[in-house]
Amino acid sequence: MRKGALILLLGLALGAAAFAGIYLFNTARYRAMLREPQPGLAWLKTEFQLSDAEYSRIAALHEAYLPECGRRCALIEEQNETLRGLLAAGGGVTPEIEELLEARARTRAQCEAQMLRHFREVSRAMPPEQGRRYLAWVEAQTVLQPQPMEARHHPSGPAAPPHHPE
Amino acid sequence: MSEHQKSEMDERTLDGWLREWRVAGAPLPPRFQADVWRRIEAAEGRARAGVGNRLLTLLNESLPRPRVAFAYLAALLVAGAAAGSLTAQRQAGHWTSELSERYVQSIDPYRPSLGLP
Secondary structure (H helix, E strand, C coil), X not given: CHHHHHHHHHHHHHHHHHHHHHHHHHHHHHHHHHHCCCHHHHHHHHHCCCCHHHHHHHHHHHHHHHHHHHHHHHHHHHHHHHHHHHHHCCCCCCHHHHHHHHHHHHHHXXXXXXXXXXXXXXXXXXXXXXXXXXXXXXXXXXXXCCCHHHHXXXXXXXXXXXXXXX | CCHXXXXXXXXXXXXXXXXXXXXXCECCCCCHHHHHHHHHHHHHHHXXXXXXXXXXXXXXXXXXXXXXXHHHHHHHHHHHHHHHHHHHHHHHHHHHHHHHHHHHHHHCCCCCCCCCC
């Protein structure tokens, strides 16, 4: 009885150890990435097989890009605040409001153009094949991503067209 | 007719046969009828405890045999490793999506935040 029970327990322990060992081994690099200060960049290094030198260059580009991006976001927020004030004042769509809407659209376009320039710089810092793969992937994820506004009027879009009362 | 009624009827029929049982040229042993019922009850008891008994037999007699023990340990080792590999694969897919999403969110101000830390 004791020998049988011992073998039974040994089998269960062996199974549990095999499960834990394989799981920890196969997920080690992901857990390491999640512990990094910038997990997204750590993932980029692994996904696009970057050397340490390439990664350092890309991390520097990333750090330089973020403050500029932040400045444009702050500018758009200022423009939104001004627009809120003008709309709260009442009245029609004044030339001032139209001008502000155009200015905000320009800032947004500059923001996207700056983003595209950054993607190209990053892709150039990668090995050529990986750079092409990165560019195709990142553009599909960002500037080529359908926005809710376009999807709303697209027949196969996720949102149903708005109902216009007669 | 319910199962219970059917069983009672079967028992009455068997009781009748046992009372009428005659072996040509030899008398029945004493308490023949009671012995037959006792054996039936014992057989039913063994059948009820079958699963538990079989497991105990497996644990006490079969598992300590070297071949059975080796096969059992190998099966659990393989099953544990396969389950660990599948779970890791699923978790890796989840983390890959999360990490790539974090990167895109860090560079694209238009990307809605998914509430990732």
